[in-house]
Amino acid sequence: MQQLQLTKKILLISAMLLSYPAFSADTIGDIVEQTGIGNIIREGNKIPSSNLPSINLYDEAQTGNGRMLIEFLDAEELALTEHTLVFIDEVYYDPDPNLSKMTMRMAMGTARFASGKLGKMNKANIAISTPTANIAINGTDFTSTVDELGRSLIILLPDANGDASGSITVWNESGTEVILEEAYSATMVSTMESSPTAPVVINNITPNLINNMFIVSPPADVQQVIDESATKSDDGGILDVDFLEFDGLDADALKDSEGDLEFTELDIDLLDVDFLQDLLDIVEELDRKVGISKTGGGGTNTYGIEGTAIGFDKDTQYNTIVDTGSGLVTFYRKVNGTISIKLPIDAMARINTQTDEKESIIEMGGDAAINIFIRQTN
Numbered sequence: 025m026q027q028l029q030l031t032k033k034i035l036l037i038s039a040m041l042l043s044y045p046a047f048s049a050d051t052i053g054d055i056v057e058q059t060g061i062g063n064i065i066r067e068g069n070k071i072p073s074s075n076l077p078s079i080n081l082y083d084e085a086q087t088g089n090g091r092m093l094i095e096f097l098d099a100e101e102l103a104l105t106e107h108t109l110v111f112i113d114e115v116y117y118d119p120d121p122n123l124s125k126m127t128m129r130m131a132m133g134t135a136r137f138a139s140g141k142l143g144k145m146n147k148a149n150i151a152i153s154t155p156t157a158n159i160a161i162n163g164t165d166f167t168s169t170v171d172e173l174g175r176s177l178i179i180l181l182p183d184a185n186g187d188a189s190g191s192i193t194v195w196n197e198s199g200t201e202v203i204l205e206e207a208y209s210a211t212m213v214s215t216m217e218s219s220p221t222a223p224v225v226i227n228n229i230t231p232n233l234i235n236n237m238f239i240v241s242p243p244a245d246v247q248q249v250i251d252e253s254a255t256k257s258d259d260g261g262i263l264d265v266d267f268l269e270f271d272g273l274d275a276d277a278l279k280d281s282e283g284d285l286e287f288t289e290l291d292i293d294l295l296d297v298d299f300l301q302d303l304l305d306i307v308e309e310l311d312r313k314v315g316i317s318k319t320g321g322g323g324t325n326t327y328g329i330e331g332t333a334i335g336f337d338k339d340t341q342y343n344t345i346v347d348t349g350s351g352l353v354t355f356y357r358k359v360n361g362t363i364s365i366k367l368p369i370d371a372m373a374r375i376n377t378q379t380d381e382k383e384s385i386i387e388m389g390g391d392a393a394i395n396i397f398i399r400q401t402n
Contacts, residue, residue: 060090098140108133
């Protein structure tokens with residue numbers, strides 16, 4: 025009789041276990057909505073998010089031409105628009121909410137984060153960052169839009185009543201803190217060392233209108249603050265030269281420099297194409313003054329790139345950035361659309377760009393193991 029009762033208990037326990045869904049010990053949330061193309065990158069493997077409803081610690085959430093909504097265990101929501109990447113670094117839930125913790129990085133694109141409602145985590149223990157800013161939240165719903173250079177536009181969203189959903193503190197290595205506490209107030213952060221712009225309230229928008237276009241063409245309210253911040257800077261360094269004033273070159277701030285002035289992605293202002301071209305013209309002039317040798321339009325240079333210049337080439341309309349630190353070369357072009365190509369510095373590649381006006385061919389490393397063909401029309 026005892027053996028029969030024990031057998032019944034085992035069968036009962038087995039049935040109870042089978043009646044519950046099988047969760048990994050690392051499961052921290054679920055994908056509750058998915059449209060278009062999206063992936064979860066887990067331990068280096070790319071898994072279509074439509075086939076994987078659960079989210080684990082250290083997952084990377086990535087969208088292509090699609091959107092994704094993730095809900096965590098405390099009802100925090102993370103919504104990704106098209107072409108967005110978020111790293112989920114640390115999520116830990118403890119019976120004591122003060123010991124729970126969440127850390128994630130919004131790396132690219134537009135993501136919306138809304139803090140949880142179940143009280144499993146102290147909001148002070150939620151740390152969110154972008155490549156150029158750190159974000160501390162207090163009962164908050166907000167968006168971050170990050171371009172491929174890491175520049176970040178952060179917007180505090182309203183609650184259901186139209187009031188601010190909480191507050192956000194934005195800071196970085198500049199030592200400056202900016203607090204957003206009005207609905208649709210925003211700040212722009214260009215680099216980890218530059219201060220966030222002063223808060224500005226964006227008018228005539230809704231959460232559904234906030235997308236990746238905001239980083240390329242920011243709202244007029246934000247652009248005005250960016251322009252004002254640029255003119256008020258008083259650090260007295262080379263970064264404070266007004267590049268719109270060409271006469272500034274008469275005082276050669278680089279005449280004592282013995283090293284090369286390296287053109288990097290930070291020299292590109294995607295927010296204003298006319299300003300970009302003016303700036304790159306001046307950078308080319310500065311390069312000439314400090315002795316950097318580079319030629320374009322079919323010439324060669326020390327990086328083995330032929331057909332375009334390092335920096336901005338007026339003929340091809342490409343910005344070519346060689347980053348020896350990361351070992352990457354970026355080719356960026358914004359004419360009738362945006363082209364952005366990143367290749368290893370030792371790659372052998374050929375980029376053929378055809379437009380209604382002309383054709384340009386850029387080659388790297390001699391024989392082309394990689395062939396890229398681009399056709400642009402007006």
